[in-house]
Amino acid sequence: MLPVSESARQVLLNAEAEARSLHHSYVGTEHVLLALVRDDVGALGSVGLTHSNVRGAIVRMMGVGVEAPQGELPLTGAAQIVVERAGREASLLGADEVGSEHILLALLRDPEGAATRIIRQLDADPAAIRAALS
Numbered sequence: 001m002l003p004v005s006e007s008a009r010q011v012l013l014n015a016e017a018e019a020r021s022l023h024h025s026y027v028g029t030e031h032v033l034l035a036l037v038r039d040d041v042g043a044l045g046s047v048g049l050t051h052s053n054v055r056g057a058i059v060r061m062m063g064v065g066v067e068a069p070q071g072e073l074p075l076t077g078a079a080q081i082v083v084e085r086a087g088r089e090a091s092l093l094g095a096d097e098v099g100s101e102h103i104l105l106a107l108l109r110d111p112e113g114a115a116t117r118i119i120r121q122l123d124a125d126p127a128a129i130r131a132a133l134s
Contacts, residue, residue, distance in 0.1 A: 002090050007100040011035045012083070016073050022058065023065025028076040029107055029115035030058045036104050043104065043132035047124040057118045078113050082106045101133055 012027075014035035019027045037044050037054045075083065085106035090098040107115050108126045119126055 002087055002095065003097045005097045005099045007039070008086065008098050008103055011039055011100045011103055014038055015079075018055075019073055020068055022055075022062070023068050024062065025065065025069040025073060026076050027073050027079055028062075029078050029082055029110070029113045030062065030118055032079055032082060032103065032107060033115035033118060034058060036100060036107070039100060043101075043129045044124075046132050047128050049119065049122060049124055053122055054118060057121050061114065061118065061121075078110060082110070082113075085109055105130065105133060 011032065012035070015027050015031040018034040018038070019025075019031040022031075024031070034051065034054050037049050037051050082103065083106075086098050086102040089102040089105040093102070095102065107113070108119075108130055110116055111126070116126055119129070
Protein backbone atom coordinates (compact mmCIF):
# COMPACT_ATOMS: atom_id res chain seq x y z
CA MET A 1 0.00 0.00 0.00
CA LEU A 2 1.37 3.40 -1.00
CA PRO A 3 1.68 6.22 1.52
CA VAL A 4 -0.89 9.02 1.31
CA SER A 5 0.39 12.49 0.47
CA GLU A 6 -0.38 15.52 2.60
CA SER A 7 -2.53 16.91 -0.24
CA ALA A 8 -4.66 13.75 -0.34
CA ARG A 9 -5.01 13.75 3.45
CA GLN A 10 -6.08 17.39 3.28
CA VAL A 11 -8.71 16.61 0.63
CA LEU A 12 -10.28 14.02 2.94
CA LEU A 13 -10.21 16.41 5.91
CA ASN A 14 -11.74 19.14 3.75
CA ALA A 15 -14.40 16.72 2.49
CA GLU A 16 -15.48 16.16 6.09
CA ALA A 17 -15.51 19.93 6.69
CA GLU A 18 -17.63 20.41 3.57
CA ALA A 19 -20.09 17.73 4.75
CA ARG A 20 -20.31 19.45 8.15
CA SER A 21 -20.94 22.83 6.52
CA LEU A 22 -23.93 21.27 4.75
CA HIS A 23 -25.03 19.62 8.00
CA HIS A 24 -24.68 16.17 6.43
CA SER A 25 -23.95 13.27 8.79
CA TYR A 26 -21.68 11.43 6.33
CA VAL A 27 -18.88 12.09 3.85
CA GLY A 28 -19.90 11.08 0.35
CA THR A 29 -18.29 11.34 -3.05
CA GLU A 30 -20.05 14.67 -3.54
CA HIS A 31 -18.18 16.09 -0.52
CA VAL A 32 -14.89 14.70 -1.86
CA LEU A 33 -15.57 16.46 -5.17
CA LEU A 34 -16.34 19.70 -3.33
CA ALA A 35 -13.07 19.41 -1.40
CA LEU A 36 -11.15 18.76 -4.63
CA VAL A 37 -12.66 21.88 -6.21
CA ARG A 38 -11.92 23.86 -3.04
CA ASP A 39 -8.31 22.66 -3.15
CA ASP A 40 -8.17 23.61 -6.83
CA VAL A 41 -7.14 20.38 -8.46
CA GLY A 42 -6.52 22.19 -11.78
CA ALA A 43 -8.40 19.82 -14.08
CA LEU A 44 -11.70 20.74 -12.41
CA GLY A 45 -11.41 24.47 -12.95
CA SER A 46 -10.40 23.88 -16.56
CA VAL A 47 -13.86 22.40 -17.26
CA GLY A 48 -15.73 25.17 -15.43
CA LEU A 49 -16.26 23.53 -12.05
CA THR A 50 -16.11 25.95 -9.15
CA HIS A 51 -16.71 25.58 -5.44
CA SER A 52 -19.86 27.64 -5.78
CA ASN A 53 -21.48 25.70 -8.63
CA VAL A 54 -20.55 22.29 -7.19
CA ARG A 55 -21.88 23.25 -3.76
CA GLY A 56 -25.11 24.51 -5.36
CA ALA A 57 -25.53 21.23 -7.23
CA ILE A 58 -25.04 19.27 -4.00
CA VAL A 59 -27.64 21.37 -2.22
CA ARG A 60 -30.10 20.80 -5.08
CA MET A 61 -29.40 17.07 -5.10
CA MET A 62 -29.00 16.30 -1.39
CA GLY A 63 -30.39 19.30 0.43
CA VAL A 64 -28.97 20.78 3.62
CA GLY A 65 -29.32 19.10 7.00
CA VAL A 66 -31.03 20.68 9.97
CA GLU A 67 -28.17 20.78 12.44
CA ALA A 68 -24.42 20.29 12.44
CA PRO A 69 -23.42 16.68 13.14
CA GLN A 70 -21.22 15.81 16.11
CA GLY A 71 -18.17 13.55 16.17
CA GLU A 72 -16.27 12.02 13.29
CA LEU A 73 -18.31 11.58 10.12
CA PRO A 74 -18.25 8.18 8.42
CA LEU A 75 -17.40 7.75 4.75
CA THR A 76 -20.19 6.33 2.64
CA GLY A 77 -19.47 3.03 0.95
CA ALA A 78 -18.92 4.83 -2.35
CA ALA A 79 -16.48 7.29 -0.76
CA GLN A 80 -14.59 4.43 0.88
CA ILE A 81 -14.29 2.72 -2.51
CA VAL A 82 -12.90 5.98 -3.97
CA VAL A 83 -10.22 6.06 -1.27
CA GLU A 84 -9.28 2.44 -2.03
CA ARG A 85 -9.29 3.03 -5.81
CA ALA A 86 -7.07 6.08 -5.39
CA GLY A 87 -4.30 3.78 -4.20
CA ARG A 88 -4.72 1.61 -7.29
CA GLU A 89 -4.73 4.70 -9.55
CA ALA A 90 -1.46 5.86 -7.99
CA SER A 91 0.09 2.41 -8.41
CA LEU A 92 -0.99 2.16 -12.05
CA LEU A 93 0.61 5.53 -12.75
CA GLY A 94 3.83 4.55 -10.98
CA ALA A 95 3.47 7.20 -8.28
CA ASP A 96 5.36 6.99 -5.00
CA GLU A 97 2.35 8.15 -2.98
CA VAL A 98 -1.38 8.66 -3.31
CA GLY A 99 -2.11 12.27 -4.23
CA SER A 100 -5.24 14.34 -4.61
CA GLU A 101 -5.12 13.78 -8.39
CA HIS A 102 -5.43 10.03 -7.75
CA ILE A 103 -8.49 10.66 -5.60
CA LEU A 104 -10.01 12.61 -8.49
CA LEU A 105 -9.21 9.84 -10.98
CA ALA A 106 -10.80 7.28 -8.65
CA LEU A 107 -13.87 9.51 -8.24
CA LEU A 108 -14.34 9.60 -12.00
CA ARG A 109 -14.32 5.79 -12.24
CA ASP A 110 -17.87 5.54 -10.87
CA PRO A 111 -20.17 6.74 -13.67
CA GLU A 112 -23.27 6.53 -11.46
CA GLY A 113 -21.78 8.07 -8.31
CA ALA A 114 -23.10 11.31 -6.87
CA ALA A 115 -19.91 13.20 -7.77
CA THR A 116 -19.95 12.09 -11.40
CA ARG A 117 -23.66 12.90 -11.69
CA ILE A 118 -22.93 16.39 -10.36
CA ILE A 119 -20.07 16.82 -12.82
CA ARG A 120 -22.39 15.91 -15.70
CA GLN A 121 -25.22 18.13 -14.37
CA LEU A 122 -22.79 21.03 -14.52
CA ASP A 123 -22.07 20.22 -18.19
CA ALA A 124 -18.53 19.06 -17.53
CA ASP A 125 -17.21 15.92 -19.16
CA PRO A 126 -15.59 13.34 -16.84
CA ALA A 127 -13.46 12.11 -19.77
CA ALA A 128 -12.16 15.67 -20.34
CA ILE A 129 -11.21 15.91 -16.66
CA ARG A 130 -9.41 12.58 -16.86
CA ALA A 131 -7.57 13.71 -20.01
CA ALA A 132 -6.56 16.99 -18.36
CA LEU A 133 -4.87 15.01 -15.58
CA SER A 134 -2.76 12.98 -18.01
